[in-house]
């Protein structure tokens with residue numbers, strides 16, 4: 001199953017959810033690949049992987065170069081001996097092992113330039129490059145989790161086109177539903193025209209603070225908007241979740257008995273259960 005963690009609003013808990021849910025799924029015995037599609041590369045560092053070296057950006061570029069070569073070959077049928085043939089891509093070199101057992105295709109800051117480079121492709125092809133990549137791996141894994149950047153640009157669209165479903169993290173705070181109509185428009189657009197199978201796996205309430213009335217109000221508001229799409233598991237505000245990334249660890253490895261670790265383990269079970 002291929003799942004994008006998607007919300008163009010910044011700081012709602014996308015990366016925290018990808019890191020901790022992926023490790024929780026490994027603890028449940030699942031084989032998990034994470035793809036970091038955010039140029040900020042917070043998932044990469046959060047899983048304890050160095051940002052240097054082969055990234056998803058390099059992999060995209062290898063694929064784009066091959067596409068160019070294929071087009072040149074097609075256009076110059078009679079002169080094809082003088083044209084370079086597409087290279088065989090070594091996909092395995094992009095897979096990084098992490099201490100937790102999660103496998104990772106990492107990101108780097110140059111990924112932000114990719115949106116511009118993709119424009120050289122036709123409007124549909126430029127949305128399908130990540131899908132091509134994911135198709136290479138999907139049979140080997142129970143879950144492929146994709147961390148999206150906080151934008152609705154081509155990087156996020158590539159993630160949605162490559163996915164079976166999306167998890168939408170929503171922070172339980174004022175203006176929680178701000179931007180949600182744009183988010184849903186993008187989801188519907190992709191589902192209608194580029195990826196008919198795309199479903200909403202669930203809406204995940206994050207940073208829930210049980211001491212404030214506001215948190216409960218926001219939960220009700222989100223449930224009345226998304227109805228039965230909201231996960232039963234809510235992620236509490238928990239300082240251990242914020243500390244763990246500076247050690248390059250998930251909270252499950254950093255402090256297994258914390259509320260944050262328990263919540264993400266429950267989320268993994270809820271996800272596997274349905």
Ligand SMILES: Nc1ncnc2c1ncn2[C@@H]1O[C@H](COP(=O)(O)OP(=O)(O)OP(=O)(O)O)[C@@H](O)[C@H]1O
Nearest residue numbers: 010011012013014015016150207236237238241242
């Ligand atoms: N449940 C939580 N309790 C406490 N802190 C949290 C929790 N979830 C996330 N945080 C903290 O909130 C900040 C934003 O979280 P995170 O990076 O996961 O959001 P994001 O949606 O990936 O952000 P961006 O849009 O920039 O990629 C981080 O500093 C993170 O450590």
Ligand SMILES: [Mg+2]
Nearest residue numbers: 014015038042
């Ligand atoms: Mg993030």
